[in-house]
Amino acid sequence: MGYQCKCEGLFVWPIDTCHSYETCDNITDGVCTCINALPNNGQFCQLKKGTTSNYMIDVDVRFFDSSLVNYLRHLITNFNFPLALSNNINVTDIDMSTVCGLNGTEYECKCEEHHVWSNDTCEVYQVCDGIVGGTCGCIQGLPSEGQLCQKDINECKDAQSVCGQNSDCINTIGSHICSCWSGFAPLNKDIPVSVNNSCVRTQPLTEYLIEIEINTLNPAIIDQLRRLLLSFNLPYTLTDNTNITEINITTVCSLNEMGYQCKCEGLFVWPIDTCHSYETCDNITDGVCTCINALPNNGQFCQLKKAFYP
Structure with a gap:
């Protein structure tokens, strides 16, 4: 009967070829995939317009020079x-x-x-x-x-969908490892952490406020302490379930010729009761002050200003 040329995959004969030769399938969208002929111009099927194809090709290269x-x-x-x-x-x-x-x-x-x-x-x-x-x-x-x-597939690209919330994902060759954050544990401790065995908090969240008194008469040590506290990256981990979330110097007291003088640092102030109980060394503004000529006998420190101004 003669030659018959069929197109493979996503390739088609263009409209001119379909009209020039007898087709052996239907012309759809102006193209066909089979003609009863061997085009005399050596033309081949062409990639269908608007179609994108992805191919993976393995190439074996051989040489002996490393x-x-x-x-x-x-x-x-x-x-x-x-x-x-x-x-x-x-x-x-x-x-x-x-x-x-x-x-x-x-x-x-x-x-x-x-x-x-x-x-x-x-x-x-x-x-x-x-x-x-x-x-x-x-x-x-x-x-x-x-x-x-x-x-190798990096499963950790979307860590939360692989390991679930409150966890870290570490990619390994051919696999991955999920681990809970500090203070969290998997729902089922007998099987590995995954999105189906997510991490939950092991203990209820508790916050503590700790006040520390440092006795020194050397102002250089106070300056060094300020620089040290500013260099901390917070939260700072102490144990698996204890973090330091904030560090502040609140009050600096020193001796002068008249006695003790206690000044508040940064955004800290003396509350109104303290300002009235002791002689102030600055103005009382909005019911608070930042300096008193005394060392409070109750061991009180300056308090964060926002406590008085919500």
């Missing part, structure tokens, strides 16, 4: 993507996955960074590194089916 491997790595990492091959075909990613070489008389195949051998391959061949997460990065063999190392 320096060429480093050259190839450098070349691949310096490509700017997408790399145009034609008007409708782009290379979007080039990835070096596997390097095999002779180690004595045996082949040794190592995976490149962020790649691993599948679980099955590690079990079939002798490994030349540790098996982590069920996979390995090196085998003493050349897989007979031509398999290459596979790209």
Whole structure:
């Protein structure tokens, strides 16, 4: 009967070809996928317009000069993507996955960074590194089916959907590890942390206010203490379930010729009762002051100003 030319996959014959030759399927949207002819202009089927296709191609490159491997790595990492091959075909990613070489008389195949051998391959061949997460990065063999190392998936990109709330996710080769934050534990302690076994607080949240008195007559030590407290990254962990959330210097008292003088730091003030009980060394404004000529006998310190002004 003659030649019949069919298009593969997402390829079609253009409208002119469909009209020039007898078609062996329907013309749809101005194109067809089969003609009863062999085009005399050597034309092939074309990618259907508006269609994007992704292809993964494994390329086996063979050479015995190990320096060429480093050259190839450098070349691949310096490509700017997408790399145009034609008007409708782009290379979007080039990835070096596997390097095999002779180690004595045996082949040794190592995976490149962020790649691993599948679980099955590690079990079939002798490994030349540790098996982590069920996979390995090196085998003493050349897989007979031509398999290459596979790209490791970073499950921790969306940590919360993998591990759940109140947890950290650590990516490992071929797997990942979920761990609860300090002060949290998994609902079921007998199975690993996951989005289905999320972390919950082990103890109710409790806040403590601790006042510390430091006796010194050296103003340089007070300045050093100010700088030290400002350098803390808060919250500061003391134990698994105890954090320091805030540190402040509130009150500095010193001796002068007349006796003790106690001044408030930063946003701290003496409450109105204290201002009236002792001689003040600044003005009483809005019922508070920031300096008194005394050392309160009840061990009281200046208080945060917002306590008086909600």
